[in-house]
Amino acid sequence: xxxxxxxxxxxxxxxxxxxxxxxxxxxxxxxxxxxxxxxxxxxxxxxxxxxxxxxxxxxxxxxxxxxxxxxxxxxxxxxxxxxxxxxxxxxxxxxxxxxxxxxxxxxxxxxxxxxxxxxxxxxxxxxxxxxxxxxxxxxxxxxxxxxxxxxxxxxxxxxxxxxxxxxxxxxxxxxxxxxxxxxxxxxxxxxxxxxxxxxxxxxxxxxx
Numbered sequence: 001x002x003x004x005x006x007x008x009x010x011x012x013x014x015x016x017x018x019x020x021x022x023x024x025x026x027x028x029x030x031x032x033x034x035x036x037x038x039x040x041x042x043x044x045x046x047x048x049x050x051x052x053x054x055x056x057x058x059x060x061x062x063x064x065x066x067x068x069x070x071x072x073x074x075x076x077x078x079x080x081x082x083x084x085x086x087x088x089x090x091x092x093x094x095x096x097x098x099x100x101x102x103x104x105x106x107x108x109x110x111x112x113x114x115x116x117x118x119x120x121x122x123x124x125x126x127x128x129x130x131x132x133x134x135x136x137x138x139x140x141x142x143x144x145x146x147x148x149x150x151x152x153x154x155x156x157x158x159x160x161x162x163x164x165x166x167x168x169x170x171x172x173x174x175x176x177x178x179x180x181x182x183x184x185x186x187x188x189x190x191x192x193x194x195x196x197x198x199x200x201x202x203x204x205x206x207x208x
Contacts, residue, residue, distance in 0.1 A: 008051030039067035090158025137201035
């Protein structure tokens, strides 16, 4: 695990309770936390020291995706971890298509939060060196069966298991089995890791 050592986390969430609880978790783990109640308030900070951005996707005024887009347009490469509510997986998928390194669902455990932040800082340190090339990602996807690829395509679109099952005319349980198998073949522990490989291989390009 990456050592905290006062590293900066920019916490952007309109929910004061989340700012307090997540901020406390991070501060007690050794991070320096800078909190912002709105996306606009955060974007006013033009000179950001290196660090990770913990960004809520559902905020009034300017949502997380709009904040992410604004950061991208000004050439900001801070790793972004998005926070989503239950059922917002499609929004998290869109954020990852735009370059977010991970997402966590609320309510989250301390371990999940720290793991996501740790991953963000590890990617910041590695820059592009440790990332899969597109051709490497495609090679890994070649290990999947056609049906596993169908399920992955559904996940890339942000669809829940039930929707994928309906579209493919199979049971939700069968979708779960294919999903577990494809993650095992790709050698990844989480949906976000599987999606990252899919995006690097070019899946989902041109889709909303």
